[in-house]
Amino acid sequence: MRVLLSTYGTRGDVEPLVALAVRLRTGGAEVRMCAPPDEEFAQRLAGLGVRLVPVGPPVRAAKRTETLPSAAELSRARNEMVDTQFDLFPAAADGCDVLVAAGLAQIAARSVAEAAGIRYVYASYSAVQLPSPHHAPPPRPGWPEPETNDNRKRWELDARNVDAQFGEILNGRRASIGLPPVVDVRRHVYTDRPWLAADPVLGPWRRTPGLDVTQTGAWSTADERPLPADLVTFLDAGTPPVYVGFGSMSPSQDTPRRTIEAIRAQGHRALVSRGWAGLGLIDDQDDCFAIGEVNHQRLFTRVAAVLHHGGAGTTMTAARAGVPQVVVPPQLSDMPYWAGRVADLGIGAAHEGPTPTTESLNLALKTALAPDTRARAQALGPQIRTDGAAVAANLLLDRLG
CATH class of the missing domain: 3.40.50.2000 (Glycogen Phosphorylase B;)
Incomplete structure (x- = not known):
């Protein structure tokens, strides 16, 4: 066949x-x-x-x-x-x-x-x-x-x-x-x-x-790859960070800076995925770490929240890991839809519009990092097939x- x-x-x-x-x-x-x-x-x-x-x-x-x-x-x-x-x-x-x-x-x-x-x-x-x-x-x-x-x-x-x-x-x-x-x-x-x-x-x-x-x-498919040793060292060195990744999308030039500033304002460390846009860090402080392609299924179980573009795969992987999400979708394809689903299910926040500010990201992160949001995300995780x-x-x- x-x-x-x-x-x-x-x-x-x-x-x-x-x-x-x-x-x-x-x-x-x-x-x-x-x-x-x-x-x-x-x-x-x-x-x-x-x-x-x-x-x-x-x-x-x-x-x-x-x-x-x-x-x-x-x-x-x-x-x-x-x-x-x-x-x-x-x-x-x-x-x-x-x-x-x-x-x-x-x-x-x-x-x-x-x-x-x-x-x-x-x-x-x-x-x-x-x-x-x-x-x-x-x-x-x-x-x-x-x-x-x-x-x-x-x-x-x-x-x-x-x-x-x-x-x-x-x-x-x-x-x-x-x-x-x-x-x-x-x-x-x-x-x-x-x-x-x-x-x-x-x-x-x-x-x-x-x-x-x-x-x-x-x-x-199940991903069995281990996380890189330097990433594990960063994860073990403090509280769970907020993951930031936009996959194949290219966010505006100010988005990485605004995102890290908003994460720091919430008292969290940041984990930045370079993605296809080649994103990087905004300074050399030790509360941020940049990564390439890694096992998201394993990584997302160790983060405080996942901030992403709203791709179907990322949304599902985060939901299955039981972690809250902040979705900042470009107005393309199904990404606004997945942002809406995250908000409707109460497992995170959907950012209004594709161009975030530090203030708007602060509000979205507050929603995602709230204890009741995490509880709903954790309850939903085992239901994902x-x-x-x-x-x-x-x-x-x-x-x-």
């Missing part, structure tokens, strides 16, 4: 499929993955025995900027990606039994699966990415913001934007391989039976007519078996 997995994006987009790949291989399947050609992804997959099919330009270099590309540049890049997928996916899918795609960027995936006569599964990592009157669509860079607060109308506008961006190029490429045109591109990509790879407590799906969603739980990737793998293996 052969399975092709496909996504495009940062580590938060790739790692869930890595977790699924591990479970599929344990079940005896051969797995290939279409993903960005960044070296870290290539090394990660090679270490697991999963063949990487590089698709699109590297992601890390494009993320090292505080400013987004223009709407025209984004539109051009999106269409180029569709052409690239149609050119590369057929060979990647050759001999496969199923194609699992994650993310709206996977415009060509279903058409390639259709032409090859193999199964197709679409997966989302958060409920907010799937159409529902219970929430608004996530922000999509380069597309106009709707002028209505009605969720149904916002999703209708989102569908029109998706059609305007991808309809012509998708149907042109479909015609070239003998497939009929698609009327609703977003529905074509998502299908009527998408999977939701998110924890049902942390990010539940609310029933919506027209969508038969299978919520498997989040896709993650760890078997999502296994559930999804078993579903695939059973259906294809």
